Amino acid sequence: MENMDIISVDHVSMRFRLASEKVDSLKEYFIKTLKSQISTNEFWALKDVSFQIQKGDALGLIGLNGSGKSTMLKIIAGVLKPTKGSVAVRGEVAPLIELGAGFDYDLTASENIFLNGALMGRSHEEMESHYEGIVEFSELKDFIDVPVKNFSSGMIARLAFAIATIGTPDILICDEVLSVGDFRFQEKCHKRIGEMLERGTTLLFVSHSIEQVEGLCNKAVWLEHGNVKMFGECKEIAEIYRTAY
Amino acid sequence: MGVFWTILNPLFMMVVLSVVFSNLFKFDIEYFPVYLLSGQLIFNFYNEATTSAMGAIIDNGPLIKKIYVPKYVFVLSRVFSSSINLLASFTALIFVMLAMRVELHYTVLLVPIPLFFIVFFSLGVGILLAAVTVKFRDIMHLYSVFVTALMYLTPVIYPMSILPEWLEKIVLLNPITNILIMFRDVMMNNAVPSITSVLLAAAEVLLVMAAGLYVFYKRQDTFILDI
Numbered sequence: 001m002e003n004m005d006i007i008s009v010d011h012v013s014m015r016f017r018l019a020s021e022k023v024d025s026l027k028e029y030f031i032k033t034l035k036s037q038i039s040t041n042e043f044w045a046l047k048d049v050s051f052q053i054q055k056g057d058a059l060g061l062i063g064l065n066g067s068g069k070s071t072m073l074k075i076i077a078g079v080l081k082p083t084k085g086s087v088a089v090r091g092e093v094a095p096l097i098e099l100g101a102g103f104d105y106d107l108t109a110s111e112n113i114f115l116n117g118a119l120m121g122r123s124h125e126e127m128e129s130h131y132e133g134i135v136e137f138s139e140l141k142d143f144i145d146v147p148v149k150n151f152s153s154g155m156i157a158r159l160a161f162a163i164a165t166i167g168t169p170d171i172l173i174c175d176e177v178l179s180v181g182d183f184r185f186q187e188k189c190h191k192r193i194g195e196m197l198e199r200g201t202t203l204l205f206v207s208h209s210i211e212q213v214e215g216l217c218n219k220a221v222w223l224e225h226g227n228v229k230m231f232g233e234c235k236e237i238a239e240i241y242r243t244a245y
Numbered sequence: 246m247g248v249f250w251t252i253l254n255p256l257f258m259m260v261v262l263s264v265v266f267s268n269l270f271k272f273d274i275e276y277f278p279v280y281l282l283s284g285q286l287i288f289n290f291y292n293e294a295t296t297s298a299m300g301a302i303i304d305n306g307p308l309i310k311k312i313y314v315p316k317y318v319f320v321l322s323r324v325f326s327s328s329i330n331l332l333a334s335f336t337a338l339i340f341v342m343l344a345m346r347v348e349l350h351y352t353v354l355l356v357p358i359p360l361f362f363i364v365f366f367s368l369g370v371g372i373l374l375a376a377v378t379v380k381f382r383d384i385m386h387l388y389s390v391f392v393t394a395l396m397y398l399t400p401v402i403y404p405m406s407i408l409p410e411w412l413e414k415i416v417l418l419n420p421i422t423n424i425l426i427m428f429r430d431v432m433m434n435n436a437v438p439s440i441t442s443v444l445l446a447a448a449e450v451l452l453v454m455a456a457g458l459y460v461f462y463k464r465q466d467t468f469i470l471d472i
Binding site: 080095 | 381383471
């Protein structure tokens with residue numbers, strides 16, 4: 001059974017120091033040390049969170065603002081290291097945490113396709129083979145040689161989504177991505193995610209919209225103030241969630 | 246044309262400095278422009294590589310916050326792009342040597358040794374700086390002062406012979422001095438670098454690299470919290 005877990009989150013806690021307490025220069029450090037003002041005002045964004053995801057599952061992370069959803073995703077994507085506990089991820093992760101991350105805004109769309117590919121560890125040749133598909137899906141054929149800084153946010157979202165979802169990654173991480181773009185494009189994204197799920201991709205999905213989560217996921221984790229409030233079948237949790245808020 | 250531009254800058258710099266210094270201070274050095282340019286080449290590389298490496302993590306903060314990327318890559322890219330400039334300046338140096346009819350000796354073939362040392366020495370310092378600057382931003386300002394002091398402690402514009410004995414000792418303690426002397430030996434003086442200076446440079450490079458990597462790996466998980 002243990003091997004079936006593609007992602008296992010094991011007693012993860014994440015601590016942040018509050019910004020007001022941050023010392024970011026030697027000067028402050030010395031002054032504050034002399035005045036012995038270095039205090040440890042901490043904030044635990046996640047407290048002892050554990051759950052497992054099996055291959056092919058679609059897990060929705062739900063919760064209010066500040067409940068630790070995005071922090072959880074960032075830890076799974078490897079961007080953040082948990083303060084305590086561990087996360088084991090077996091497979092290739094395609095992170096869609098923020099659309100347009102890793103874009104160089106001075107480069108053109110086509111150059112960014114290759115740049116982003118490189119950031120995800122894909123070779124130039126591999127990207128070459130996906131290039132047509134990306135251009136077609138993002139519907140940016142006429143703007144492919146325009147620097148990305150001149151793009152609208154919808155265009156950036158389309159391009160980023162198209163790049164991140166090429167091929168069949170083992171794990172796709174989506175953080176409120178689908179709230180951008182127009183209705184038609186959202187549909188298109190949903191369809192694409194659905195197709196990927198059919199091919200065996202594991203999905204991690206964060207959204208405020210419980211309808212979106214219900215439509216895509218079979219399991220859900222409900223976070224509240226950094227604690228797991230519920231973990232289990234999506235349908236049951238969605239019902240309780242709705243009545244709770 | 247682009248390559249030409251990159252060697253133009255060090256060339257002009259050398260013209261300005263050699264005019265100033267051969268009129269202002271009369272150092273008794275044969276081929277003073279070549280002496281100066283070679284010193285500039287080594288020191289400017291060190292300065293450029295470490296200063297740009299220092300900001301590597303902070304400047305790429307937005308990216309590090311969103312995607313997992315091995316973080317040393319940013320430092321590596323800064324140092325190696327400076328290395329390209331180093332090669333351009335080296336080409337300029339060769340041109341100047343040819344134009345001034347400085348005799349080129351076979352020892353020039355040994356030039357990869359000092360260049361290798363200075364690149365990896367700068368890389369080690371750069372990694373260390375990149376890691377600590379994330380936490381203490383004002384190191385950036387302090388470091389520019391430090392580099393200026395370091396430049397005067399490196400025989401870039403003056404010959405070692407003008408130094409009083411006590412100062413000479415201090416200047417020789419500077420690892421860049423050793424590498425620079427090695428560089429000038431093979432380029433201008435038809436001399437093979439001595440085993441002692443090679444071993445000393447190798448030890449210093451290893452030490453700096455080890456310190457840099459240790460600090461970097463120890464701190465890299467907290468970068469994201471401080472960016």
